[in-house]
Amino acid sequence: MNTKVWKVDKYVDKLESNPHIVDAAQFLRENEVVALPTETVYGLGGNAESDAAVAKIFAAKGRPGDNPLIIHIADKSQLDRFVTEVPAKAEALIAAFWPGPLTIIFKMKPGVLSEKATAGLDTVAVRMPDHPVALALFKQSGLPIAAPSANSSGKPSPTTAAHVMDDLNGKIAAVLDGGATGVGVESTVVDCTEEVPVILRPGGVSREQLEAAIGEVLVDPGLTNVKEATRPKAPGMKYRHYAPNAPLYLVSGTRGFLQSLVAEKQREGLRVGVLTTEEYQDEFTADVVLACGSRAQLETVAAALYDTLRKFNQMEVEIIFSEIFPTSGVGLAIMNRLQKAAGNKVITE
Ligand code: AMP
Numbered sequence: 510m511n512t513k514v515w516k517v518d519k520y521v522d523k524l525e526s527n528p529h530i531v532d533a534a535q536f537l538r539e540n541e542v543v544a545l546p547t548e549t550v551y552g553l554g555g556n557a558e559s560d561a562a563v564a565k566i567f568a569a570k571g572r573p574g575d576n577p578l579i580i581h582i583a584d585k586s587q588l589d590r591f592v593t594e595v596p597a598k599a600e601a602l603i604a605a606f607w608p609g610p611l612t613i614i615f616k617m618k619p620g621v622l623s624e625k626a627t628a629g630l631d632t633v634a635v636r637m638p639d640h641p642v643a644l645a646l647f648k649q650s651g652l653p654i655a656a657p658s659a660n661s662s663g664k665p666s667p668t669t670a671a672h673v674m675d676d677l678n679g680k681i682a683a684v685l686d687g688g689a690t691g692v693g694v695e696s697t698v699v700d701c702t703e704e705v706p707v708i709l710r711p712g713g714v715s716r717e718q719l720e721a722a723i724g725e726v727l728v729d730p731g732l733t734n735v736k737e738a739t740r741p742k743a744p745g746m747k748y749r750h751y752a753p754n755a756p757l758y759l760v761s762g763t764r765g766f767l768q769s770l771v772a773e774k775q776r777e778g779l780r781v782g783v784l785t786t787e788e789y790q791d792e793f794t795a796d797v798v799l800a801c802g803s804r805a806q807l808e809t810v811a812a813a814l815y816d817t818l819r820k821f822n823q824m825e826v827e828i829i830f831s832e833i834f835p836t837s838g839v840g841l842a843i844m845n846r847l848q849k850a851a852g853n854k855v856i857t858e
């Protein structure tokens with residue numbers, strides 16, 4: 510398949526200025542799959558009511574079939590079609606954070622969405638992204654759109670159309686290139702089928718922000734505890750994810766300690782990478798030192814994270830050591846992604 514790359518203006522939702530949105534919506538109606546920019550990462554969209562379209566999403570990504578997809582909508586009225594009820598706390602979250610990087614789990618009306626999209630569960634994850642191109646595309650298609658991140662399963666999520674092409678060129682109908690995404694980590698997934706909502710995946714909206722809107726919010730213990738007995742409740746969170754090619758180690762300790770690990774591996778003849786921040790990049794001597802945003806503003810670390818992980822692949826390092834980050838605000842999502850990318854390998858001083 511010849512994957513079309515269509516430039517779109519991310520500040521403009523007018524179809525006259527962005528005619529390729531109409532072409533991409535036509536692909537969606539024909540049950541083809543199309544990559545699209547959102548405010549978090551690039552998504553790979555397909556008709557959520559079609560088994561054929563959803564099968565193409567799983568095939569292009571090589572995604573395990575037991576990992577359900579997030580259903581994307583452009584208008585709140587679309588919820589009625591496939592959600593049984595919108596609890597009061599979910600209403601409050603929608604009012605506060607949609608459109609935006611928050612995915613809400615609802616109880617689902619059976620028989621509307623493809624069972625492949627929801628992996629046979631009786632709940633459904635829904636989000637309305639805050640991106641004019643994504644919203645215009647969804648509106649134009651008239652469909653609920655199933656859309657996971659547009660990367661090969663296991664790789665860092667794509668934050669540019671070039672990342673999408675690196676992974677999926679030839680496997681999907683088209684990419685709408687709307688430039689780099691903003692938030693850089695995926696949406697927060699919050700389960701609102703329970704009396705007290707539970708964060709199943711930390712993301713672009715922080716726990717603190719959720720609690721300011723609706724009071725107490727729990728964090729799924731399976732996210733921080735790797736033991737089998739507490740498997741994460743979001744099926745996708747059990748997989749290794751976001752991983753660069755070289756083994757990645759998170760380092761808990763001083764910068765001097767991290768530098769000593771680098772020196773040790775260089776003595777063994779390895780090409781060593783360090784993931785650090787603008788503040789400290791001059792303090793390390795490794796083969797490749799990459800500054801991933803500024804520690805003083807964790808939002809910039811989130812925005813740069815996946816691109817930085819992918820750069821280590823291009824620079825062909827053989828081992829990577831990374832700083833760790835505070836878990837307040839978006840730091841919880843950053844550390845969750847880094848821990849998964851590292852397969853939970855942490856070296857403590
Ligand atoms: P991705 O599509 O890669 O952004 O990942 C979506 C995340 O949401 C994965 O971790 C899924 O397992 C999770 N998810 C989707 N639907 C549900 C659901 N109904 N219940 C729990 N987790 C879900």
Ligand code: MG
Binds near residue numbers: 657658666
């Ligand atoms: Mg993903």
